[in-house]
Amino acid sequence: MNTILGTWHWLTTAEHYRGTAGVPHRLLEHAVISGIAVGLAVLIALPLGLWLGHVGHGGAVAINVSNIGRAIPTFAILVLLATVPSLFGDAGAVLALLVFAIPPILTNAYVGMREVDPDVREAAVGMGMAGITLVRRVELPLALPLVAAGVRTATVQVVATATLAAYVGAGGLGRFIADGFGLQDTPMILSGAILVALLALVTEIGLGRLEVGLTPGRRRGSPPPGDAGQVRG
Amino acid sequence: MLCGGRGFGRGGGHATVPFVAANPWFSWSYITQHASELLSATRQHVALTVWSVLVATCIAVPMAVVARRWGWSRGTILTGVGILYTIPSLALISVLQAYFGLRPITVEIALVGYALLIIVRNTLIGLDGVPAEVREAALGMGFGPTRLLTRVEIPLALPSIMAGIRVATVSTIALVTVGAIVGNGGLGGLILEGLNNLYRAEIMAAALGCVLLAFIADLLLLGLQRLVTPWTRRRAG
Numbered sequence: 001m002n003t004i005l006g007t008w009h010w011l012t013t014a015e016h017y018r019g020t021a022g023v024p025h026r027l028l029e030h031a032v033i034s035g036i037a038v039g040l041a042v043l044i045a046l047p048l049g050l051w052l053g054h055v056g057h058g059g060a061v062a063i064n065v066s067n068i069g070r071a072i073p074t075f076a077i078l079v080l081l082a083t084v085p086s087l088f089g090d091a092g093a094v095l096a097l098l099v100f101a102i103p104p105i106l107t108n109a110y111v112g113m114r115e116v117d118p119d120v121r122e123a124a125v126g127m128g129m130a131g132i133t134l135v136r137r138v139e140l141p142l143a144l145p146l147v148a149a150g151v152r153t154a155t156v157q158v159v160a161t162a163t164l165a166a167y168v169g170a171g172g173l174g175r176f177i178a179d180g181f182g183l184q185d186t187p188m189i190l191s192g193a194i195l196v197a198l199l200a201l202v203t204e205i206g207l208g209r210l211e212v213g214l215t216p217g218r219r220r221g222s223p224p225p226g227d228a229g230q231v232r233g
Numbered sequence: 234m235l236c237g238g239r240g241f242g243r244g245g246g247h248a249t250v251p252f253v254a255a256n257p258w259f260s261w262s263y264i265t266q267h268a269s270e271l272l273s274a275t276r277q278h279v280a281l282t283v284w285s286v287l288v289a290t291c292i293a294v295p296m297a298v299v300a301r302r303w304g305w306s307r308g309t310i311l312t313g314v315g316i317l318y319t320i321p322s323l324a325l326i327s328v329l330q331a332y333f334g335l336r337p338i339t340v341e342i343a344l345v346g347y348a349l350l351i352i353v354r355n356t357l358i359g360l361d362g363v364p365a366e367v368r369e370a371a372l373g374m375g376f377g378p379t380r381l382l383t384r385v386e387i388p389l390a391l392p393s394i395m396a397g398i399r400v401a402t403v404s405t406i407a408l409v410t411v412g413a414i415v416g417n418g419g420l421g422g423l424i425l426e427g428l429n430n431l432y433r434a435e436i437m438a439a440a441l442g443c444v445l446l447a448f449i450a451d452l453l454l455l456g457l458q459r460l461v462t463p464w465t466r467r468r469a470g
Contacts, residue, residue: 079436156319
């Protein structure tokens, strides 16, 4: 009971919302680290996945990347990168998060492109479409639900895993948990945990809504796509 | 404990720790010299994984059966395990340690929570995939609901259930490492120790150990899957 009251007290203390160690600033750090990692992962994995799917090669690679990714502990990669002095902190965190954001985006983009009905593709080719036009006008719109699900999965995973980055000197909401353990301050740990969980849930629900809005043609009834290569962190 | 006391400032903490001259990424001699330490960490890693996946399976399969039989519960169950899955592991473990302390059970509860979604979802996919004709034939032969479930539906869903257990096991093995923050992370403990000493060979050995464990576990489960569903192999061959 004391713990709950203490946590409530921590969360409602105005002092914890001011300055560079305050909640708003930590939230901003969390968003910036996650945003850069997801942005870079999209830039790398999306064109590659779409291209592999378009030409129909490299399927084994695109799929296996997620399976292997699942077996590698995020925590280990974060810590390994942190042993390089120049990577200790935010840079190493972004790099580690990037590594784990690539598989879901790559796999979903590839699978989405491959699952386009071959008849539809043939019809488009028969109408004289090829290359970029075919991708832009036919394949990508049809693959969009899976592609979007891959980006959502990667983003939610990155936001969740960015919490661990606090242990390797990065900023973000995870600092409250890591510092809380150091100070043996349970209300601080629990406050950090609540804030991080809320952020992850808001990201998941918000992106889910956005995805439904963006892809009106999504098949109903089928299990939600995505989570193909999600790694927990 | 942990990183506490060192007070990781933003990019500052490491500056005071001198890097040892020889800090290789990989070292056989580290592994041979610390074999017993690695072995006991691995043993804890395996114990945490096996316990968590077994408990998760015992909860998830009935949950999927309930979701399948009573349609109204389906959305609630899937949303519930989905929300649980979204909560960052560090957050969940932190909350649990406030009540359960620095014990294995803290990590195990979190691991069970995360494995639920994967197994529930795969079991549902398997049960949904049972052809209506098969179900009708069984009912026509006089099977009651229980016998239909245990003799027809579950066996037919088994390949999908096993696939879920395999994915859940591999992710659990990777996730156990986070348990190190509450002192029960199997090989993760060596990763955290390696972070505090900035000793790469130790971190790498633990990370490779996790990947190796995941690989072995996946192979063993694949073998088990073949063993319990011999008909799928015959059909494929």
